Amino acid sequence: MTATVLTIAGSDSGGGAGIQADLKTVSALGAYGASVITAITAQNTRAVTAVHPVPPEVIAAQVAAVLDDIEVHAIKIGMLGGPALVDCVAEAIAGFAGAVVLDPVMVAKSGDVLLPDDAVDALARRLVPRATLLTPNLPEAARLLRDEAAGDGAAMQDQGHRLRALGAGAVLMKGGHGGGPTCTDWLVTDQGAQPFTAPRIATANTHGTGCSLSSAIAAGLAQGMALADAVGRAHLWLHGAIRAADGMRIGQGHGPVHHFHELWA
Template sequence: MTQIALTIAGSDSGGGAGIQADLKAMSALGVFGASVITAVTAQNTRAVTAVHGIPLDVIAAQIDAVLTDLDVGAIKIGMLATPEIIRTVADGIAGFDGPVVLDPVMIAKSGDALLARDAVQTLRDLLLPRATVLTPNLPEAACLLDRMVADTPDEMAAQGHALCSLGAGVVLMKGGHGKGDICRDLLIGGDRIIAEFQAPRRNTRNTHGTGCTLSSAIAAGLARGLALQDAVAEAHGYLQGAISEADRLKVGQGHGPVHHFYRVWAA
């Protein structure tokens, strides 16, 4: 049986993030990736220069086309851009009873905004309660909660608990924007810390697409039937390898992508 995961996200013309990163990560982990494109971005390693939202009826048609034919084991949701797109996606996946990984994409690695300010509340209301796993970085978690960015592990845990109280099944608080030589990710469920994942903070500029890659890798594990904590652990390990090997790639002049196929490409 072929395991299938669906990514609902924006397209990155530079190939390092968004739909392109999602499909690469899913493929690298042995899962067939299907896609629903919500927006087309003119993007490279240095900047996002244009964003075009896909018409709502076309987004809805893409979701319907995939879910009425393919046996999707998990859904990853990334860039949604506007309140209207969020509502369309929420309606489109209403009948899906499998796991959903929600990556609340707000800002590109270049610093360009990818989510309209008036869309945050809609995302919080309609999709957080639908998320089996929510994967915010520290600025995204703060924005969702209207708080200051967490600066300590205790603050990270408190914000993870608060996001669970908004309806997310579990929250993976990602520490990539934190400080110190060790990067810590906290997997939060309700009022407890389920697991902590640590890795050395890598000295590389090539981290474009890390959030997309991690959330898609989690979805791939869930599509293969892994238990939630095991899927997160596998995805964390895969991403650390992709970051550690990122400098093998020479792509662009800004923040280059991680190396999705470091396990299969020749050195």
Template sequence: MTKKTPISLTIAGSDSGGGAGIQADIKAMSANGVYAASVITAVTAQNTRTVSAVHEIPAQIVSAQIDAVLSDLDVQSIKLGMLFSPQIIQAVAQALVGFKGAVVVDPVMIAKSGDALLQDQAVAALITHILPRADLLTPNLPEAARLLNQSEATTADQLVAQARCLLDMGPKAVLVKGGHGAGDICSDALVTAKGVTWLTAPRINTRNTHGTGCSYAAAIAAELAHGAPLASAVQTAHSYLHQAIRAADRLSIGTGHGPVHHFHSVWP
């Protein structure tokens, strides 16, 4: 009997530079041993320096892509990234009705270059239609602040307090990432109804951090597709991403914020 192949689906925007979005998700999922399927919500003209254009995919085409994948592939986990508009958010939420696997939501709002990847009017739709569907929500510090309409957390206590406020919005767990913080140690907090788990690592001095959030969430989704418990999936993905950032300067990609090295353990 053929062994079941773990499959993850990423629903996100395309990054033509290959460092973030769909491309980063597929790389991270593949590096963590799962087959990656994809649904594209937007096409961006993007490189390591800027996002110069965004083309939104019609909501009905997004729905058709999801239906095509879920009607044929035995998907164990889904990672949501750039959803861009209220129409796409509603289409994704409707298409996921009945899905029994794990859903990881990375609330992509702003590119590394500072360009907007989520329409202002889409924030409320994300909160209403997507957050209650999430098994794990993975905001960075600016994203957590924007979802809550608060100032960005600057202390561990503030970070945990914001995570708990986000937990009240419906996700089963919240992982607030401290990569935008200060200090020699980067601290992420995994917050559930049962408590707080801290994940820490030395902060790495590199400008090549494009796609870190996408890759982290995709790696978590991959581990969940393998059947790992949430805490274990987050820990494994955290370690993977840390090594991918450590190895990022082995690559020479573009003239701005280059990508992490998704295949650091594979490439010589």
């Protein structure tokens, strides 16, 4: 079996996030990546200068083309851009029986808003209940819950349980936007909450971290790993990718992580 992940997300012309980051991540971790492009963005490490949503019928055709021919073991969902696209993806994957990792992409690293308010409501209603794992950062979790961003581990766990109450099978509350010398992610399941910690790295090159982490988890699930094991491997791998990011020197703003840090000399 060749473990296969289908990523449904936007294209990043700078190569650091979105579809490009997803395919790099899946490949780096030994799985095969297929893709459905939901939007074409003009962006680099400094800003998003244009966004062109792909028509829903073309998104549905892409999903159908892949699932009709290729055995997909996990789906990762990223940038969707609007309520019509959320509905389209929800309907397109309705018959899929494998794991679904939902990364609720709302704001680019540059600060540009990628998901309007009406799409947030559609996401919570249509796709959160479909998710095997939901992977919000602190601002995304707060926006989904119409609440303030969690300020400590207890609040992160509480918000994770509240997001599970919306229908998600499990929630990974990502601590990258927190403070302190340690970054802690909390995996919240029906069994409780499990922390994943790593030293916080001082670097500006963190573009695509959310996309890459969710794709790394999806690769693990596609390869048959248990959820906690897939999260643990992805967490360690991303820490290495961030640690090695400054060695690439890509762009003049928030550069990408080093997806192939374990493979390149």
